[in-house]
Amino acid sequence: MLFHDSPCKVDLLRTLLPSDSPCIPCPGSRAWQSPGDVAGSLVRLAERIGLTGHHWQVLSAILFREACTHPDVRDHLSSLYAALMELTESFLDAASARKLDRGTRDAAAGTCVAVLLHQAYSQRFNGPTPDLGATAEIISGALLAQPG
Numbered sequence: 001m002l003f004h005d006s007p008c009k010v011d012l013l014r015t016l017l018p019s020d021s022p023c024i025p026c027p028g029s030r031a032w033q034s035p036g037d038v039a040g041s042l043v044r045l046a047e048r049i050g051l052t053g054h055h056w057q058v059l060s061a062i063l064f065r066e067a068c069t070h071p072d073v074r075d076h077l078s079s080l081y082a083a084l085m086e087l088t089e090s091f092l093d094a095a096s097a098r099k100l101d102r103g104t105r106d107a108a109a110g111t112c113v114a115v116l117l118h119q120a121y122s123q124r125f126n127g128p129t130p131d132l133g134a135t136a137e138i139i140s141g142a143l144l145a146q147p148g
Contacts, residue, residue, distance in 0.1 A: 038140035039133070041095035042112055045088065046132055051120035060120065084113045092143065100143060108139045 050056055067074040088109040093100060100108075115135045122129040 035095060036097045038092060038095040038143060039136035041091050042088070042136040042139065043133055045091050046112075046116055046119075046136075049084070049087075049116065051116050052123045057120065057124045061124065081113070084116070085109050088112050096143060104143065108143055112136070112139055 051060075063073055063077055067077050085106075089105055092105050092108055112135070115130050115132065119129050119132060121127075
């Protein structure tokens with residue numbers, strides 16, 4: 001209701017953007033990574049990011065609704081996606097027992113981020129949620145199957 005009646009809607013949206021990103025990399029993130037355990041590292045990363053938390057679900061509903069009409073919000077969501085990708089890629093590199101092919105790693109990170117966003121969306125609307133553990137195992141298996 002506040003957004004519909006406020007003449008400064010974009011200013012209200014801007015106040016939400018800088019401080020409420022769910023996935024700003026933390027200095028302690030290395031502790032969540034386990035070399036040789038790609039699947040476990042991805043699951044721990046997903047838990048730490050917190051896209052299924054109530055706060056993020058409320059914020060994301062507002063941001064995704066407003067992204068079509070407010071370039072600042074759209075840019076923030078693009079930055080958020082890029083940060084999720086970068087963080088996931090770094091986790092894959094750290095958790096893998098060998099150097100990963102960049103293209104394969106990027107595709108794996110994209111798959112993981114897509115599933116995380118789908119999980120958050122599904123949970124918000126009480127829909128069926130993807131099995132993150134199984135997805136992480138599939139991603140891990142695909143990365144390990146790649147020739148070294």
